Amino acid sequence: MPTIRDVARLAGVSVATVSRYLNNSGYISQEAAQKIRHAIEALDYEPNVIARGLAKKRTSTIAVLLPDITNPFFAELVKSVEASARDRDYNVVIWSIDEGETAEHSFNAFLRMLQLQYIEGVVISTHTLTTKQVEALKKLAIPFVFLDRPALVTPAPVIRADNRKGARLAVRHLREVGATQIAHIGGPQALLPARERLQGYLEEIKEGGLDMQPMIVEGDFTLEGGMNAIYRILEQAPDTDGIFAANDLMAIGALKALHRAGIAVPEDISIIGFDGISLTAMIEPELSTIAQPIAALGARAVDRLIHLAEHGGMDEHVDTLEVTLIARASTQRGRLH
Amino acid sequence: MPTIRDVARLAGVSVATVSRYLNNSGYISQEAAQKIRHAIEALDYEPNVIARGLAKKRTSTIAVLLPDITNPFFAELVKSVEASARDRDYNVVIWSIDEGETAEHSFNAFLRMLQLQYIEGVVISTHTLTTKQVEALKKLAIPFVFLDRPALVTPAPVIRADNRKGARLAVRHLREVGATQIAHIGGPQALLPARERLQGYLEEIKEGGLDMQPMIVEGDFTLEGGMNAIYRILEQAPDTDGIFAANDLMAIGALKALHRAGIAVPEDISIIGFDGISLTAMIEPELSTIAQPIAALGARAVDRLIHLAEHGGMDEHVDTLEVTLIARASTQRGRLH
DNA sequence: CTTTCGACTGTAACCGGTTACACATCGTTT
DNA sequence: AAACGATGTGTAACCGGTTACAGTCGAAAG
The missing domain is CATH 3.40.50.2300 (Response regulator)
Structure with a gap:
């Protein structure tokens, strides 16, 4: 591995000039630049990042x-x-x-x-x-x-x-496909994104003119959390026909629990997640989601x-x-x- | 950030001694080690990895x-x-x-x-x-x-x-749960692990005394590959009741395609993958697999x-x-x- | 004709470590 | 008593860059 001194020697200039060339700081004559360019080319030189880091x-x-x-x-x-x-x-x-x-x-x-x-x-x-x-x-x-x-x-x-808007999009979509009792599986409310998604859910329900009480269970953004949420929803709000989960992992958990409970998706319940991870396209049925970029x-x-x-x-x-x-x-x- | 010279000064020794202490190379007296230890402690010193890297x-x-x-x-x-x-x-x-x-x-x-x-x-x-x-x-x-x-x-x-043994385990397991017509969705045969898994499949069929012709379709280790493989298997060997996929991703794709074709797993066909990625526990039905450590x-x-x-x-x-x-x-x- | 300034360059110190080498001390051998 | 090896330490060069500073040169300004 050639060093900056090799380049300087071959180009017939000082190391300072080469360094200035490399960082284009300070003045360099056309002539010097030319010679340095050639030397670098000839030696296949690349500055050592460790040495540079130290300096x-x-x-x-x-x-x-x-x-x-x-x-x-x-x-x-x-x-x-x-x-x-x-x-x-x-x-x-x-x-x-x-x-x-x-x-x-x-x-x-x-x-x-x-x-x-x-x-x-x-x-x-x-x-x-x-x-x-x-x-x-x-x-x-x-x-x-x-x-x-x-x-x-x-x-x-x-x-x-835009978590709030995404949540509204999700709920609106559920409405559009015909859901009237839409439950929300929330994330840990200590986290801002989880709160924002909940907020969007509440807003869209209110402004969308849905005739229903919000149904919210708090999950923990994990697959198991999504499964447990379903058990609670089925118990407390059996007429639920749409679910908006605050992230995809919980939605996938929900799907799993619903499948085990013998409830068909989307025939009985529609469900949508949030994040847009590629996993959503791998499972069956494929999961609708609000994709983050x-x-x-x-x-x-x-x-x-x-x-x-x-x-x-x-x-x-x-x-x-x-x-x-x-x-x-x-x-x-x-x-x- | 204190440097090695700060430590040397405080300990009243040279930088070389400190360096030797740090790398425990060369001889160090108990006394010097003690003083250096204290100095490092006092200054909360940690060697700079960049400088060390350069040297x-x-x-x-x-x-x-x-x-x-x-x-x-x-x-x-x-x-x-x-x-x-x-x-x-x-x-x-x-x-x-x-x-x-x-x-x-x-x-x-x-x-x-x-x-x-x-x-x-x-x-x-x-x-x-x-x-x-x-x-x-x-x-x-x-x-x-x-x-x-x-x-x-x-x-x-x-x-x-141990790919070969894993494949044998997989096929044996399919046999044990009652499958008699076991197909294999292989990986790209340019890859050694794919070849080994295929080999294990063939071996186990032969030595396990299964009365069947091997049924092999080559996939590409992707989800889509698994799906396509299923279409071919359903066409060419409709009496298949067990599938060993050379990796989990293809097995998941297979599951997906089977689901779409209205074929129940495991009621109609049993299926097992290879790798043991955590995804296998997320989907429904959960996927049996040969777990790599x-x-x-x-x-x-x-x-x-x-x-x-x-x-x-x-x-x-x-x-x-x-x-x-x-x-x-x-x-x-x-x-x- | 001096001063000034911009363009350009080189010397050498520095970043914070490691280590070759020289040297000192001391207990053992011969 | 001299020689020797093991133990212990410091000085200074080195790793491969960057950059402050001093200095040169030619052209423009005063």
Whole structure:
């Protein structure tokens, strides 16, 4: 591996000039630039990122903090973050923060890593952080953005999907396919997206002129949570004919529980989820869902982070991206009753 | 962030001594060790990994090369690799290599990255590499292990599951629940694991004394492939009552196609997959499968890699891990006919 | 004709570690 | 008593970049 000194020697200039050329900082004559270009070409030179990192105290690397990569939503998110980052010549390191006793320890190790690796930005896409932890992160003066999470501390940039509107879309769609008793399987109400989706549900019921009492059971965003929710719904509101689940995983759980209870989807009950993970197309019947623009979320997060890293400052702009309805077999029109 | 010079100053020794203490290389007196320990404690010092990386030309980082993180098998694999690596104070960077035109380019960028980041080892878990590419990787003298892929070049270490035995387990299980006409949805026969699973299928049919002709359709390890396979099976062998798919994704596709064709699982046809991804427990009916020890595969790969990185050498040992049968609803005993 | 300024370049220190080498001390051998 | 090996330590070069600073040169301004 040739070094910058090899290039300088071959080009007949000093290393400073080569470095200036590489970073296009300072003045360079056409002539020198030419010679350096040739030397780089000839040697197939590429700057050593570790050495550069040490000197600059930055490493063109961003970190993604997430709860669980095996959750398809996060897998898809990571995929888009990785692709966008790579396009901009940035690297990505992922850090799973397991919930539970070791979370505290793991988060501290994460902070450590951020500093020691000169990480330039963090995508926070876990909701288990405490305010104290975010404050600690903030002290490091490393830019971060929240992904579909409330900021916890302000000012901080947030990239989010339009949860409220998405929820309204979902409920409206259920109405349109004929449902009149629409229940909601909510997420943990401690989480803002879960609250927003609930809010959208309530709004649409009220403004949509539905003649029904809201029926809400709180789940935990897991498959099991969705299954348990169904048991409660069947018991407490047996006339339910439409279900809006606050995320796809719970919707899939719901589908499963309904299947076991011998209730047909969409013939007896229509059901729609939220997130748009690819799993929704794999199961049978395919699940209708409100798709978050996962790729766009990841790309936007990377954009913002790189902007913050290179231009400094900490904005608190909240970026709200649009969601779209994907109607599939689980909400077939006209099948009801 | 305190540096090693701060520690040396506070402890009243030279930086060399501190460095020797940190790496426990060379001799250190009890007394000096004591003072250094206290100084590190007092300053909350931690060595800067970038600087260390530059000096040592190694960075305690391993890379995972994979086709697609949104494929649950790889997501689970990454999770275990990440956890094992973290335990050993290693970092992980993942690199998705998209198939198609950009793969060549992407792979070259990957090689570049390996060198420039002083990556210490690579877990290869994609099968789209050409022999030439692996040779190029080998030239870098960075250790690598293949995960459930044939070595392509030898000698090279391989960590794999016992595919042949797993396939036999699957077929035997189908027999035990009463299936007599067992079809196989194979993976791409260019891939060794796919061939091994096919081989196990054939063996078990022959030795199990089943009175039937093998029925094999080749899939491509995707969900759609599984669906298409079903259409062909229904057409060509309508009396099939058991299906062994070479991976879970195809089995799930098969389930889906069967559902659409109005064929009940497991009442009319029993079906079993291979891999043991968590998805198999999410769908309805839950899918029986031959579980690879994914966590163990990842952990073993990390072990081997770190060993190779720290002790040098390139072994060609092939590590075969055991698989286990997970019987679920898709192969309920006694439901047949 | 001096001053000034913009364009351009090189020297050398620095980032924060590791390590070759020289050197000192001390208990054992011969 | 000299020689030796094991133990222990510090100095300084090195990894491969970046960048502050000093300095050169030619053209324009005063």
